[in-house]
Amino acid sequence: MASYDVLYTFGYILASMCIVFPPREFREGGLTIENIFSSLIGSEDVRFIHHHIRRTSLTVLIHSLLPLCYYIGLGYTSPGLQLFNLGKTSYLWIGFLCCSLLIVLVATLTVLYWYKNNWSKHPISKTLERHGNRWYAVASDINIEYRRITKFTSILGQTKVYITDSWIVKVSTYNMDIAYQSDVHLTLHDTDSHAISHENMGPVQYVSITVSSIRDGVHPFSIRLNSNDYNDLQTKIQAPIRNARNIVIHQSLSDKFLDAFQNQVALNEKYSVPADMELEQCIGCMQTTSDVKLTKRCDDATSGDCVQCYCRPMWCRQCMGKWFASRQDQERPETWLASRSPCPTCRSTFCMLDVCRIVVAE
Ligand SMILES: [Zn+2]
Ligand SMILES: [Zn+2]
Ligand SMILES: [Zn+2]
Secondary structure (H helix, E strand, C coil): CCHHHHHHHHHHHHHHHHHHCCCHHHHHCCCCHHHHCHHHHCCCCCCHHHHHHHHHHHHHHHHHCHHHHHHHHHHHHCHHHCCCCCCCCCHHHHHHHHHHHHHHHHHHHHHHHHHHHHHCCCHHHHHHHCCCCCHHHHHHHHHHHHHCCCCEEEEECCEEEEECCCEEEEECCCCEEEEEHHHEEEEEEEEEEECCCCCCCCCEEEEEEEEEECCCCCCCEEEEEEHHHHHHHHHHCCCCEECCCCCCCCCCHHHHHHHHHHHHHHHCCEEEECCCCCCCECCCCCCCECCEEECCCCCCCCCCCCCCCCCCCCECHHHHHHHHHHCCCCCCHHHHHHCEEECCCCCCEEEHHHEEEEEECC
16 A cells, blocks of 8 residues: 555545544534534424434434545545456455445434334433333423423533433433333442543543343443533432442532531531511522521621621522522632622621521521
């Protein structure tokens, strides 16, 4: 092979790698099969399952064309190899051409087989079938839940993990794994830490969780995510995540702060309210009853930087902690614990010592 052919071959291998494993720059620039052929495969938001059935099928077809395209490209760049003149080229190249054509043929036949009866033979449809008698009924259920904004999403490279109200879905290049939330056992099985990650500059820890379903025929699969998303994941999952090997998960800075905030509030003086006082829903999350009152306790009523707040209880501990964190210097987390924040309603300054848990008087 001439040096020019070697150059072409390396260039082609590099380009193929970018097609099969698109680097971040390609994904951000929209240079993915999903994006380029979006009109053909439909929107993920509208018909999630159908989108991925078509996407995986198209991906198989496009990837199967890579060896053949290499052959054709080489034929043009190196006419000396006589690649288009089968009588004069070497047996090695004829063998390569036959293999390339065979790969395209097998891929095409496979996709045609999947397409039978409106995609009922596709591996994703088969996976869905294990969760219900009719795969398209399961598909429409997942499509509806996927559209809700409350779903958990984690995207690492080519793999996406979605957790909806009742499903755990892992999408990869050629496949999709699905488990029904109430069927699963989750086990934390590994973590790996990296000093610098490609995705977000800075140290990062990834956790791997095995999802095993008690349903027949549903194979266990593993999901991997940034440990910063671990708390979010836990709130979205109904079952506890077993941590038999006592793996230590590094919390995100804001999670660590929220823990410290809760601990401080638990140590602070309580604020008692009469039994007949009706506590309102927290206006931050609208999910729990408000359970803290800002009362100046850190100093005398008239001295110090804090100011007495006269607002009625309107917040829960969690939301008050998040509010407090959001008002701090985000560049200097070491100062947060000793800092102050304005009351979310009346703007009176308070510190962590002034956040009192509400107790109902006997
Ligand atoms: Zn709240
Ligand atoms: Zn106030
Ligand atoms: Zn104070």
